[in-house]
Amino acid sequence: MNGSAAIAGDPTGKPVIEVSGLTKRFGDKTVVDHFDMSVPKGAIYGFLGPNGSGKTTTIRMMCGLLTPDSGAGTCLGYNILTQSHLIKEHVGYMTQKFSLYEDLSIRQNLDFIARMYRVPRRTERVENALEELGLADRASQLAGQLSGGWKQRLALAACLLHDPQLLLLDEPTAGVDPKARRDFWDEIRRLSDRGVTVLVSTHYMDEAIQCDFIAYIAYGRKLIDGEAAGIPGQVGLVTWRVEGPKLAALAEELTGQPGVEQVARFGAALHVSGTDAAALAATVSKLKKTGKRTWKQQPAGLEEVFIHLMAGSQDNFAGRSPT
Amino acid sequence: MSASYSSGRFSAVLFKEFIQMRRDRMTFAMMIALPIIQLILFGFAINNDPKNLQTYIEMNDTGPVSRSFLAAMQNSKYFDFQGIVANTEQIDAVLKDGRAAFVISIPEGFERAVLRGDRPSLLVIADATDPAASGNAVAALNQLVSSSLQGMTDTVLQSLAARPPPFSVIVHNRYNPAGVTSYNIVPGLLAIILSMTMVMITAMAIVRESERGTMEALLSTPARPIEVMLGKILPYVVIGYVQTLVFLGMALLLFEVPFNGSWQSFLIGVNVFIVVNLALGFLFSTVARSQMQAMQMSFFYILPSILLSGFMFPFSGMPIWAQYIGSAIPTTHFIRIVRKVMLKGGEIAEIVPDLMALLVIMVIITGLAMLRYRQTLD
Known part of the structure; x- marks a missing residue:
């Protein structure tokens, strides 16, 4: 598998995914609203947002599984509207829900996917994948009997069989234990080092930190995007960390004070954030006098940023009846 | 307390069940529509005593007796005359492709034989692939023989009518002679x-x-x-x-x-x-x-x-x-x-x-x- 890092068709360093104005409506609900995105080659691009924010729909539109109502773009240089079958040849798409056959064995599943992509030297590739997975001795077990973490690894192995240039991972680590998640991300890193572009959706902040770039989407609209490290700076959020006794009471006291836009509990501490640094500092210095608490200003983390962004965006699904 | 029966919990389950029933439109439609469809189909559409069976006639003789008999057949509602067939090939054809359930064959010299008191036979060829469909019609035929002549004014025929039937009907069950x-x-x-x-x-x-x-x-x-x-x-x-x-x-x-x-x-x-x-x-x-x-x-x-x-x-x-x-x-x-x-x-x-x-x-x-x-x- 090594050595196949060179990617054809993209010598100019053009973005792997370049879409603009993507819009998708289901009925009268606009699930994705004028979405623009540019994913550079070889990057790990984190696609963040709360549940139901349109991440899955956007990913499906980018690999040709859904037709956008409006908008256009390219994926791996192919038009997402007209060349979806060519995109599919070079994309590995891992669905949110386990979508291999639970009533086929592990080997049969891999073999099936390899045949769908017409992978050359198929048997050898499947055996290699089994070895790498560490499932060689359990290859005839049914996929449905695997635990959540193993299913996820199997699904990843399945979408790597055809050496895709782009991996689309839709919440790959949902419901997977921390150790398995860590291993999974090590694997993503290795793939990225080999030149594979990875677009991964998640709502775990510790995973967001691992990404090179981040786009944050809520209620179908992109709120922010850019290099992961630069996101808090873009928003201009200031955060104070408070530790000490009676934090719940303090949190109530803080709410509504000048400069305080957001109070969030992080374990044994409170994170108090706001965009108006001066007003926030004034409030903090006033409250510092009450109680024996330690106050410390620190750079705003991604999590604070996203809570902040969420609060500022409008929920266009609110008040709708369940379907 | 919690071990005893609670009508509150019971009604919670009850309401939940009704909500789910309403959500699942297909099942709901099944429950309402299926009985209606079954009632209509069984009540109106299905009939084990089929009438108006398609019938062809091979007329090798005509006269008052056969006319009267055919009229009685038609009046019985079991037989619906579609037309005339001229020969054996045509009889085979209409039966084989399902156009006819019955073919009535009136033999040559039938009328004369009846008047002479020879008690001739009239041939009825039935498509017996579905014995249930043709059964009642066949049973009705024998009755028609005697009743068809009752209205006749001709004295000879009247005297014939009083005695055993002036002619008989031979039913030939084709394709399934034993009626299996x-x-x-x-x-x-x-x-x-x-x-x-x-x-x-x-x-x-x-x-x-x-x-x-x-x-x-x-x-x-x-x-x-x-x-x-x-x-x-x-x-x-x-x-x-x-x-x-x-x-x-x-x-x-x-x-x-x-x-x-x-x-x-x-x-x-x-x-x-x-x-x-x-x-x-x-x-x-x-x-x-x-x-x-x-x-x-x-x-x-x-x-x-x-x-x-x-x-x-x-x-x-x-x-x-x-x-x-x-x-x-x-x-x-x-x-x-x-x-x-x-x-x-x-x-x-x-x-x-x-x-x-x-x-x-x-x-x-x-x-x-x-x-x-x-x-x-x-």
Whole structure:
């Protein structure tokens, strides 16, 4: 598998995914609203947002599984509207829900996917994948009997069989234990080092930190995007960390004070954030006098940023009846 | 306290159940519509005493006796005269392709023989492939012989009427002389077996992919829809062949149903019917959202195809509207094909009308299915 890092068709360093104005409506609900995105080659691009924010729909539109109502773009240089079958040849798409056959064995599943992509030297590739997975001795077990973490690894192995240039991972680590998640991300890193572009959706902040770039989407609209490290700076959020006794009471006291836009509990501490640094500092210095608490200003983390962004965006699904 | 019966908890479950019942529209529709459909079908459409059976006459003699007898037949409502046939070939033809349920043959010199008191015989050839359909009509015939002459003013005839019947009716049960019911039921069963399996299993197999989420993975591969559909449907065609083979073995060996027709016409019929059913299963799969719904839809289809196809109850006994519905069901035409081929020795020429009907239904169903089929997930 090594050595196949060179990617054809993209010598100019053009973005792997370049879409603009993507819009998708289901009925009268606009699930994705004028979405623009540019994913550079070889990057790990984190696609963040709360549940139901349109991440899955956007990913499906980018690999040709859904037709956008409006908008256009390219994926791996192919038009997402007209060349979806060519995109599919070079994309590995891992669905949110386990979508291999639970009533086929592990080997049969891999073999099936390899045949769908017409992978050359198929048997050898499947055996290699089994070895790498560490499932060689359990290859005839049914996929449905695997635990959540193993299913996820199997699904990843399945979408790597055809050496895709782009991996689309839709919440790959949902419901997977921390150790398995860590291993999974090590694997993503290795793939990225080999030149594979990875677009991964998640709502775990510790995973967001691992990404090179981040786009944050809520209620179908992109709120922010850019290099992961630069996101808090873009928003201009200031955060104070408070530790000490009676934090719940303090949190109530803080709410509504000048400069305080957001109070969030992080374990044994409170994170108090706001965009108006001066007003926030004034409030903090006033409250510092009450109680024996330690106050410390620190750079705003991604999590604070996203809570902040969420609060500022409008929920266009609110008040709708369940379907 | 919590161990005792709580009406609050009971009503919570009760209300939840009603809410869920309302959400599942398909099941709800089934519960309301199925009894109505069953009542209508059993109450109005099904008739075990079919009237207006299509009848042809071979007139080798005419006179007051035969005229009076034919009039009595028509008045009995059992027989509906369609026309005249001139010779044995024509008699065979109308019976074989199902245009006639009965042919009345009035022999030469019939009238004179009656007047002379020779007590001649009048031949009635019945299509006995469905003994139940023709039974009552045949039973009525003998009564008609005596009653038909009662209104006659001719003294000779009147005196004849008083005595034992002036002529007799010989019924010739064609295709199934012994009136074996299984000769009628068993060939029809092939149609029912095939449509049950083909429609239901295909619909469920396709819906299963989307229900379990595997369809998304399939669609994300470069596979073309035609590849997926052919690959998914072909195994069930094989199953259909296996079922047909098992059926033939059982029908011929166990039930000893004759196979008088040509194998070619049988094979053509089976293949067309399998394709029609697969298309129907495919159509259902594009509508159903779960395997459960696919099963319910198939059941919705199977019920009328058992009741209105002529499989269990005589087709000719149904009112016209039910016959129209029955004609839209592929099973109806396939049952006719199988019965024609196995019992009547039908060749390709005889099954052409039913084949055409099947092809028309197939084109319509396939068109509808294609309209509804989506390659993408939207």
